[in-house]
Amino acid sequence: MAANILLVEDEPxxxxxxxxxxxxxxxxxxxxxxxxTAQRIVREALPDLVLLDWMLPGMSGIELARRLRADERTxxxxxxxxxxxxxxxxxxxxxxxxxxxxxTKPFSPRELVARIKAVLRRRAPQATEDPVVLGGLSLxxxxxxxxxxxxxxxxxxxxxxxxxxxxxxxxxxxxxxQLLDQVWGDHxxxxxxxxxxxxxxxxxxxxxxxxxxxxxxxxGSGYRLSAQPAVAGV
Amino acid sequence: MAANILLVEDEPxxxxxxxxxxxxxxxxxxxxxxxxTAQRIVREALPDLVLLDWMLPGMSGIELARRLRADERTxxxxxxxxxxxxxxxxxxxxxxxxxxxxxTKPFSPRELVARIKAVLRRRAPQATEDPVVLGGLSLxxxxxxxxxxxxxxxxxxxxxxxxxxxxxxxxxxxxxxQLLDQVWGDHxxxxxxxxxxxxxxxxxxxxxxxxxxxxxxxxGSGYRLSAQPAVAGV
DNA sequence: CAGGAAATTGACGATTTTGTGACAGGTCAC
DNA sequence: GTGACCTGTCACAAAATCGTCAATTTCCTG
Numbered sequence: 001m002a003a004n005i006l007l008v009e010d011e012p013x014x015x016x017x018x019x020x021x022x023x024x025x026x027x028x029x030x031x032x033x034x035x036x037t038a039q040r041i042v043r044e045a046l047p048d049l050v051l052l053d054w055m056l057p058g059m060s061g062i063e064l065a066r067r068l069r070a071d072e073r074t075x076x077x078x079x080x081x082x083x084x085x086x087x088x089x090x091x092x093x094x095x096x097x098x099x100x101x102x103x104t105k106p107f108s109p110r111e112l113v114a115r116i117k118a119v120l121r122r123r124a125p126q127a128t129e130d131p132v133v134l135g136g137l138s139l140x141x142x143x144x145x146x147x148x149x150x151x152x153x154x155x156x157x158x159x160x161x162x163x164x165x166x167x168x169x170x171x172x173x174x175x176x177x178q179l180l181d182q183v184w185g186d187h188x189x190x191x192x193x194x195x196x197x198x199x200x201x202x203x204x205x206x207x208x209x210x211x212x213x214x215x216x217x218x219x220g221s222g223y224r225l226s227a228q229p230a231v232a233g234v
Numbered sequence: 235m236a237a238n239i240l241l242v243e244d245e246p247x248x249x250x251x252x253x254x255x256x257x258x259x260x261x262x263x264x265x266x267x268x269x270x271t272a273q274r275i276v277r278e279a280l281p282d283l284v285l286l287d288w289m290l291p292g293m294s295g296i297e298l299a300r301r302l303r304a305d306e307r308t309x310x311x312x313x314x315x316x317x318x319x320x321x322x323x324x325x326x327x328x329x330x331x332x333x334x335x336x337x338t339k340p341f342s343p344r345e346l347v348a349r350i351k352a353v354l355r356r357r358a359p360q361a362t363e364d365p366v367v368l369g370g371l372s373l374x375x376x377x378x379x380x381x382x383x384x385x386x387x388x389x390x391x392x393x394x395x396x397x398x399x400x401x402x403x404x405x406x407x408x409x410x411x412q413l414l415d416q417v418w419g420d421h422x423x424x425x426x427x428x429x430x431x432x433x434x435x436x437x438x439x440x441x442x443x444x445x446x447x448x449x450x451x452x453x454g455s456g457y458r459l460s461a462q463p464a465v466a467g468v
Numbered sequence: 469c470a471g472g473a474a475a476t477t478g479a480c481g482a483t484t485t486t487g488t489g490a491c492a493g494g495t496c497a498c
Numbered sequence: 499g500t501g502a503c504c505t506g507t508c509a510c511a512a513a514a515t516c517g518t519c520a521a522t523t524t525c526c527t528g
């Protein structure tokens with residue numbers, strides 16, 4: 001959903017306007033005023049998407065697009081080009097150059113956001129959709145259902161993701177920091193204790209269906225999901 | 235990956251050439267030499283994809299595209315347009331009209347096949363004409379009718395397509411974005427919340443005939459049609 | 469066994485997501 | 499035209515979920 005976007009636009013007012021709108025939509029925006037700067041930033045930061053004005057001082061947008069498509073590392077980064085009404089040959093050239101979409105100025109912020117979303121959606125890799133079964137517990141990402149045997153288990157979104165991660169990485173201890181990275185996303189700023197609370201909620205949801213010791217606490221390290229019972233001392 | 239493809243092309247030699255190549259790639263090809271014929275065939279056969287030459291005698295390709303997009307039954311059928319080099323304004327107009335892709339003559343057979351594959355991949359298999367029955371609810375695409383047992387259910391076109399898609403892909407959770415792609419078509423830009431509204435209308439239409447929990451909300455993910463209850467009461 | 473760090477727990481306000489009713493345009497058959 | 503749909507969007511209401519805190523409890527260490 002949120003993405004790193006490089007905005008290449010020489011007109012400061014328009015740049016500001018677009019950046020503000022994208023920011024409001026939850027995207028992280030990096031700006032460049034000319035193609036050379038843009039090229040450098042792309043190499044360094046590898047953004048998720050490039051918003052490229054066609055009319056630029058110095059190197060043209062079309063040339064930048066060509067170079068990005070020529071470089072192995074930047075080849076797959078989606079490009080949406082911004083064109084003024086009437087520059088039809090540019091649009092076509094841009095699409096032939098490998099732009100993924102174009103949008104004609106003036107455009108509504110909403111349309112821009114929608115197009116970005118659509119392009120990103122097409123590129124997004126399909127998440128693992130395979131059902132996971134482990135010790136009588138089954139979780140199916142496709143149907144978004146969890147069941148202990150026959151009995152369904154109701155979970156909130158975060159609990160669901162947490163359980164999904166734990167079930168796909170069982171028998172292993174995960175620190176709170178790791179869980180925050182994997183389940184919440186590494187850009188989120190939340191307390192580590194929050195993990196505890198969600199683990200507790202998960203346990204509470206699993207307990208009435210007879211899966212008590214499934215999630216084990218490893219004092220000082222983190223949590224572990226294990227089909228094996230937590231051993232005292234062997 | 236075999237698909238039913240309608241080829242609209244007035245030049246017999248080119249028509250033959252393309253048809254041969256597509257046939258070799260495992261596709262089933264139906265041909266039309268003009269837009270009027272094409273329109274009729276689309277209505278009858280509902281192909282998986284339309285390959286549309288832009289330069290046609292009589293009704294232009296662009297007009298045909300517009301009509302296909304206007305009819306709710308054919309709205310989501312992907313269109314790839316064939317253009318001659320230099321017809322730049324046509325390409326732009328075509329994409330604005332809702333074509334999914336374009337390809338410039340002359341093109342290599344391999345490129346054509348690749349583009350077709352790409353466009354088809356973006357879309358789940360086109361729903362069939364077969365009636366669907368699920369949990370006492372029956373939907374017949376041919377007659378455009380929905381009934382709960384004996385009682386008929388009245389739906390608007392969008393609601394119908396939405397229900398049709400959900401019934402042909404039951405149990406699975408669909409995000410709003412996916413539903414927009416599949417039901418509205420991925421060239422349409424509408425708010426995601428629009429899906430909510432239509433789901434609500436669909437629920438409202440289904441409720442008086444005793445199909446309450448059929449469409450379930452999966453918080454944070456989307457919607458799911460399921461014969462099974464969302465949660466098991468104690 | 470005491471001290472203290474680490475983890476559990478219950479509560480709660482804030483935030484996010486979804487449900488709902490209303491409405492302004494647009495289309496189409498008449 | 500014109501009246502009966504249909505649609506997409508909005509604003510607001512209702513729900514569900516989230517993150518945090520402080521009070522406890524648990525568990526190790528010495």
